[in-house]
Amino acid sequence: MGRSTKVTNAIRALRFAHDEMTQAELAERIGVTRQTVIAIEQGRYSPSLEMAFQIARALEVPLDAVFQYPDEAA
Numbered sequence: 001m002g003r004s005t006k007v008t009n010a011i012r013a014l015r016f017a018h019d020e021m022t023q024a025e026l027a028e029r030i031g032v033t034r035q036t037v038i039a040i041e042q043g044r045y046s047p048s049l050e051m052a053f054q055i056a057r058a059l060e061v062p063l064d065a066v067f068q069y070p071d072e073a074a
Contacts, residue, residue, distance in 0.1 A: 023037045
């Protein structure tokens with residue numbers, strides 16, 4: 001108990017796979033600042049569910065391709 005699990009994301013890799021989309025381009029598509037995209041990529045900020053879906057849509061991938069929640073250890 002007391003162990004924290006953290007949602008991870010593949011935004012950076014997906015941006016590069018999507019015609020090398022820049023952080024600024026992604027930010028513009030989802031209506032946030034580049035600094036917000038940087039913070040999300042680095043795991044310092046968790047986006048709202050709505051924003052998470054917007055990111056996935058902008059990257060043209062399913063939501064679970066962008067964000068992963070680690071499985072509990074058995």
